[in-house]
Amino acid sequence: KQEVTQIPAALSVPEGENLVLNCSFTDSAIYNLQWFRQDPGKGLTSLLLIQSSQREQTSGRLNASLDKSSGRSTLYIAASQPGDSATYLCAVGGRGSQGNLIFGKGTKLSVKP
Amino acid sequence: DGGITQSPKYLFRKEGQNVTLSCEQNLNHDAMYWYRQDPGQGLRLIYYSQIVNDFQKGDIAEGYSVSREKKESFPLTVTSAQKNPTAFYLCASSSGQGYQPQHFGDGTRLSIL
Numbered sequence: 643k644q645e646v647t648q649i650p651a652a653l654s655v656p657e658g659e660n661l662v663l664n665c666s667f668t669d670s671a672i673y674n675l676q677w678f679r680q681d682p683g684k685g686l687t688s689l690l691l692i693q694s695s696q697r698e699q700t701s702g703r704l705n706a707s708l709d710k711s712s713g714r715s716t717l718y719i720a721a722s723q724p725g726d727s728a729t730y731l732c733a734v735g736g737r738g739s740q741g742n743l744i745f746g747k748g749t750k751l752s753v754k755p
Numbered sequence: 756d757g758g759i760t761q762s763p764k765y766l767f768r769k770e771g772q773n774v775t776l777s778c779e780q781n782l783n784h785d786a787m788y789w790y791r792q793d794p795g796q797g798l799r800l801i802y803y804s805q806i807v808n809d810f811q812k813g814d815i816a817e818g819y820s821v822s823r824e825k826k827e828s829f830p831l832t833v834t835s836a837q838k839n840p841t842a843f844y845l846c847a848s849s850s851g852q853g854y855q856p857q858h859f860g861d862g863t864r865l866s867i868l
Contacts, residue, residue, distance in 0.1 A: 676856060676857070678859075683862070684861055684862065685759075685761075685845055685862050686798075686845065686857075686859040687859070688856040688857065688858065688859075731797065731798070733797075733798075742788070742800055743798075743800075743857065744797075745790075745797035745799075746797050747795060747797045
């Protein structure tokens with residue numbers, strides 16, 4: 643059974659710092675991996691989607707990498723801003739799972755001005 | 756603007772009562788999903804539907820029921836059999852092809868009176 647782990651559970655950094663969020667998964671036979679952002683009391687916003695054949699995806703200050711063989715993904719945030727404060731969730735789509743996602747518990751990020 | 760609308764935002768359930776959460780999308784997506792989120796936990800899949808008039812149980816379907824009579828609507832009923840219904844419920848949709856990113860609504864928070 644696929645399990646997704648995110649470390650750390652919480653992270654506090656000063657504004658302007660570059661940071662890395664980690665995601666690991668136990669079954670490397672994945673179809674894709676997504677990173678989401680969740681603000682308090684809100685739904686999820688998709689940030690980046692990496693297909694299993696890809697190694698990374700970039701959007702603005704965000705860069706996500708995928709290493710299937712080691713079961714790891716990282717989300718790199720450059721020049722962090724207070725507006726980046728949120729919970730970041732990693733989710734894995736398995737082969738034959740009809741698009742269903744297995745989620746990690748998230749990393750709560752706080753960027754201090 | 757296209758998107759997913761969940762209503763109500765807050766819902767209270769009395770003992771022995773069934774309640775229904777609404778989810779409507781105008782993205783013309785084939786697939787729709789219901790997830791449950793508990794504090795400090797990742798999302799867990801309740802039910803999903805790939806096409807109209809068809810749906811499948813997810814990991815935690817007990818005590819819940821759904822219908823998919825229209826492409827744009829996927830209501831979730833929390834029955835009295837669900838003994839611990841207090842949670843944040845999120846609806847999502849995707850094109851169902853190529854495992855495209857899942858789009859999420861803003862959620863419904865259900866509490867027990």
